[in-house]
Amino acid sequence: MMDDDEVKVSFDDKCRVRVLDIEKFQHTEELAETCASFVSKNNEFGKLVAGIVEVLDANAQRIERAKLKAIGMRNKVLAARENRDQTRRAMQALIAEKTVEFERHQKQRNSLLQAESDQRALIDRLWGVN
């Protein structure tokens, strides 16, 4: 405030009382206008920033997820390297077991085929005589 200044009361063109002189008043009004526009601009900027932050946050989350995923994958890969041997061994054991079972059936089949051919030979012999 201009305390040291004298307060000059004046009238404007529309005969309204003015405390400030016209010039100052105009400045004041201009200032008010500028302020309002600044506030609104500021708000707009705030909104913009918030939007950007939101987008960034979402991206960050995605990145975080991807990161975790990558770590998981990396762990998995590491584990797979270790597990592979184990799985292979388990599978091999299973294969060995199945092979043994297969051989068992193979042997049984062979002996049955042998028995069948023996029976056929016998039948042929019996037919041959009669």
Next chain:
Amino acid sequence: MVRLEVSQHTEHKEVAACVEWGPNYELMSGSDDMQIVRWSVDGDMLAKTTLDSCATSIAWMPSIGKSVSDLYAVSCTDGTYRLMTGNGREDRKVRAHHGAAIRVAWTFDGTALYSAGEDGELKVWSKTGNLRSTPIKAASPIYCFAIGASEEVCYACDRKVHVSSVGERKAQSWKAHEGIVLCVDWNTVNNLIVSGGEDCRYKVWDALGRQLYQSQPYAHVITSVAWTPNGAYFAVGAFNMLRLCDRTGWSCCREHAGGGSILDISWTTDGTQLAGASGTGAIVLGQLVDRCHEWNYFEVTLETPRLVVVNDLSNDTYEKLDFSRDRVVEMAVGYGHLVVTTTTQCYVYSTSNWNTPYIFDTPQTLSLVLLSDRHFLGMAPSSLTIYAYDGGRKVSQPRFHGLRTEILSATSISLAPDVVAILDGADKKLVRLFDVATGAPRAGVETIQHKKDVTFLALNQNMAGSFVRQLIVIDSNKELHVYQTNAASHGHKLQTQVDAASWHDKSEMLAAIADGQLLVWAYPQIVWIDRDLLPSTVTSKDVGTEVGKLPTIVSFRDSRLVARRADGPLVTATVSPHPAALFGFASTGRWNEALRLCQFVEDEPCWAMMAAMAINDRNLDVAEISFAALKLIDKLEYVLYIKGLPSEEATNAEIALLKRRPEDAERILLQATPPLLYRAIKLNIRLFRWGRALELAVKHRSHVDTVLAYRARYLKDFKKEEKDDRFKQLNDSVKWDWAQIKAKKDLEKKEEYARAGKPMPEKDKNSCFPSGGLGEYKITAQDRGELRSRCSTGPKKPGGGAVPGWGMMASMPRA
């Protein structure tokens, strides 16, 4: 292929450490959450008991007789064991070990309790919990032990397995595994030990510590092993693995037990359901399914615990037999019937009608069923019962003092249509025989005493013709012996190194696998007819590569023998069908057809079998032809001589002589009316049984001079001095001369011919009274030539339709 059907039930919050089946198919399980849970057979929780310590093992006291036991022992980690009643009340708490008590077990009769602990001690306690003795003090913890059939204990300590008999000092131990032995079990039926250890293998041993099987190393430590009570299978538990193995060691199936180590396994007494305690706290229940039996063209399979499927291969139809009430325990098919037992009932089907079985309740579960022609035998924990197929009627209950069914199996009981043979529990050399109809010990021959421990026995099955019920046994020396059960007799050793043996289902054939050879005896009864012929009735075939080592015989039907190799596969071997056919003909009296078959086959075993069957049936014409075919001139001549005899008694006596039964022969002669005294005396003279001949003569006051005369001639021929006092004495008092003896002989002969109504032959070279014993009974050179030519050409004559016409050797001209 047998496999396990597995289900899991969780109630414990911590590791389940032990399981045990109690009576009435109730399961107890103990866990580290200090609780003991009681389960139903289907895996529903019935009751919970809380202890103040963690249970490590549970042992139900065995039920003796018909009373059901209501007491069990629990060992705990605080070194105590507790005696608990069935409703969960703690009867007694006994401080037993320093450190944890690891295992408790009852003896088979429930009179003593054994406990083992971390302090390496094994203690014996009375039924009420008083310490009796501490037979074993080992350096390291005893993780497990098992009690054998004869009160011996087998325990695992560090890497070794020890077998020691309590009360005696003798003990054996052997290094069993590369790591600590964690589990061991000993079966009372087959006397085999199975062990598992930290080296991830399981191994099968015999009681002497010889290794019979070693598994491959698995991924994890073997934490439990358990035999089925009947000794047919054992189960192996490890992390993520529950395995069912055949007694020879090969693995039948593997189940992923769904995480957690199987820390303890227990089988029900019928051996068809198991429970496992899992490291996750779950209880694993497993049931044996896919068991398959074959008979004729029927294939019977247990598909699920309550569903049996019968496949009739003759018309490829399937029958589904549903047992909704209880699960199936045992089934057996044969002789036109299928018998299925469930835990409470028994179903008897006829193979011609699957819709209307006979159903009856059984007070105890029948865990073993043996079939024969008309009856079947069911074994329950406290009794053996024989039922008739017809209506499931109870026929008899053979019993004896010391009958222990838990050590009996199909290899130690055999059922024939008229006899049951059971191996004694206490004395394994003793086989007891019972009548099927009454259940009483068999009249005449109650027991058969063998010289070694019997490991396998079997009775022949047929009932046809003049059958002799025979018993084969394989003993601990792997020798095969055959015994008669009709009359007391010595056994006859047939073969050594025998792995398995089996009777044929319809004929008298006997097959054995010995040392890689398949041996078939066409007619083992020949042992008591003419032992000389036994080797000719045996056919052998090299099957070493097919059957491998230690095979077992699964079935022997028609002309097929099915054996199981020690590593699992079933192997079929063909056996000549002729002996069975021959037996079929001969036992129904169709001798002509039998002879034609023999002539067609031209096989030595067949002819030898024919000869024996003919002699057994007193069919001398057939015997004559058979001996001729076998080129056994001496026997042929003897048969011809027998045919010339005038009286039936004389013929029978001579046949008995041919069967090497001089006592029978003499008895027949003396029991004839009137007694054929001269023949009896002469028989003894021919056998050089001078003392008996003289005894008969003196007793009947006739023919004393005959005996003396022959004795004098014998001494002269052999240039010997008289040493017998009685002969010396009589020589002084009795005078004899050959003319008189001959006259007397001729008179008796005439009388005998007259009685038989036959004319006496004019010139009697083929006399029944050869004047000089057998010494003068000679075949002339011409005879011999004739016989030879007959022998070589006779049986091979083609078109032998008129067989009896060919057998005219009886009328052969004689010089």
